[in-house]
Amino acid sequence: MTQITPQPGIMEIALYQAGKSHVAGQERVIKLSANENPLGPSPKAIAAAQAAAPDLHRYPTTDHASLRAAIGDVHGLDADRVICGVGSDEVLQFIAQSYTGPGDEVIYTEHGFSMYPILARQAGATPVCVPETERRVDVDYILNAVTERTRLVFLTNPGNPTSTMISDAEVARLIEGLPQHVLLVIDGAYAEFVRGDVPFNGGAAFVDAHPNVIMTRTFSKVYGLGGLRVGWGYAQREIIDVLNRVRQPFNLSNLSLATAEAALLDRDYLAHCQQENAKWRDWLAAELAAVGVASDESQTNFILARFADQAEADACDAVLQSRGVIVRKVAGYGIPEALRITVGDEEGCRAVAAAIKAFKEGARA
Ligand SMILES: *Cc1c(COP(=O)(O)O)cnc(C)c1O
Numbered sequence: 532m533t534q535i536t537p538q539p540g541i542m543e544i545a546l547y548q549a550g551k552s553h554v555a556g557q558e559r560v561i562k563l564s565a566n567e568n569p570l571g572p573s574p575k576a577i578a579a580a581q582a583a584a585p586d587l588h589r590y591p592t593t594d595h596a597s598l599r600a601a602i603g604d605v606h607g608l609d610a611d612r613v614i615c616g617v618g619s620d621e622v623l624q625f626i627a628q629s630y631t632g633p634g635d636e637v638i639y640t641e642h643g644f645s646m647y648p649i650l651a652r653q654a655g656a657t658p659v660c661v662p663e664t665e666r667r668v669d670v671d672y673i674l675n676a677v678t679e680r681t682r683l684v685f686l687t688n689p690g691n692p693t694s695t696m697i698s699d700a701e702v703a704r705l706i707e708g709l710p711q712h713v714l715l716v717i718d719g720a721y722a723e724f725v726r727g728d729v730p731f732n733g734g735a736a737f738v739d740a741h742p743n744v745i746m747t748r749t750f751s752k753v754y755g756l757g758g759l760r761v762g763w764g765y766a767q768r769e770i771i772d773v774l775n776r777v778r779q780p781f782n783l784s785n786l787s788l789a790t791a792e793a794a795l796l797d798r799d800y801l802a803h804c805q806q807e808n809a810k811w812r813d814w815l816a817a818e819l820a821a822v823g824v825a826s827d828e829s830q831t832n833f834i835l836a837r838f839a840d841q842a843e844a845d846a847c848d849a850v851l852q853s854r855g856v857i858v859r860k861v862a863g864y865g866i867p868e869a870l871r872i873t874v875g876d877e878e879g880c881r882a883v884a885a886a887i888k889a890f891k892e893g894a895r896a
Pocket of ligand 1: 619621691748760762
């Protein structure tokens with residue numbers, strides 16, 4: 532028997548389940564399972580990646596100054612209080628690693644992102660799951676779960692896989708109710724998809740007003756760069772200074788940095804992607820509602836389609852797969868009666884709507 536054993540708790544970490552990308556026997560699939568941008572990255576981002584290729588023998592910068600400056604300009608933030616990571620997942624990992632350890636509790640909500648308990652366990656801390664109410668984060672459940680051991684609260688706003696969000700007033704109430712020793716992480720992975728005439732700032736104003744709030748954002752969703760792996764965080768300078776100490780100096784490649792910056796600066800392409808998402812999101816929700824499949828008003832780039840029960844959701848998923856349409860089962864997120872469907876391009880949305888309609892009509896016949 533081997534004497535080599537991992538640290539306590541490591542083997543309790545459940546492996547992350549990624550959205551499926553293949554169906555047996557289907558050559559061409561429509562992948563609506565990972566909340567990717569169906570339109571792909573900006574052509575300018577692709578050009579920047581190509582332009583960066585000849586310099587891949589050079590080490591990248593360690594301070595990410597150019598990308599952080601661009602983030603600061605575009606979002607009206609202090610670039611010195613931005614940190615970039617290998618996806619926002621890495622920034623979330625820096626936070627869990629820096630601020631939690633054995634004996635500490637990390638609160639996340641019932642239908643919260645499945646990475647949160649994984650990150651807590653990686654740091655040796657104890658994840659604490661609190662209920663939501665009707666697929667919405669419930670601030671009272673979070674506050675009631677806070678103990679002396681609580682160090683971190685993860686809030687996804689808007690939520691994945693729920694697609695719902697809580698108001699600024701509710702976030703403010705949460706912050707007011709948290710003891711000062713608890714850090715609130717507002718994960719804004721879907722911030723660019725929020726409805727409304729004024730662009731949603733993802734919670735940046737809360738970061739400016741409170742020393743114990745961090746916001747994270749990503750290039751993986753609206754910017755169509757999930758394969759590149761770039762995300763960032765925004766916090767008080769003291770926190771950024773802590774996080775930079777656990778960050779590897781060359782965590783982002785020069786190709787990643789250049790590509791993300793070009794994507795960020797292509798505001799016309801971003802607006803185009805936002806408009807297409809908004810249009811097809813509402814179209815898809817209406818098509819599904821017309822055949823009796825309900826969903827909450829989505830603030831994201833996906834719809835959480837609700838069926839009568841798990842059996843019906845699973846049966847619908849089987850029909851979708853037989854047509855080469857891949858969506859995400861969310862039983863692992865505690866919503867077995869639902870399927871999470873990424874808003875695709877026109878072809879993808881028409882295909883998934885037609886398949887669900889056929890399923891519903893077949894079920895009735
Ligand atoms: C997709 C997603 C992220 C982004 O992860 P990256 O590591 O930046 O690709 C973060 N949080 C939530 C809730 C997400 O759904």
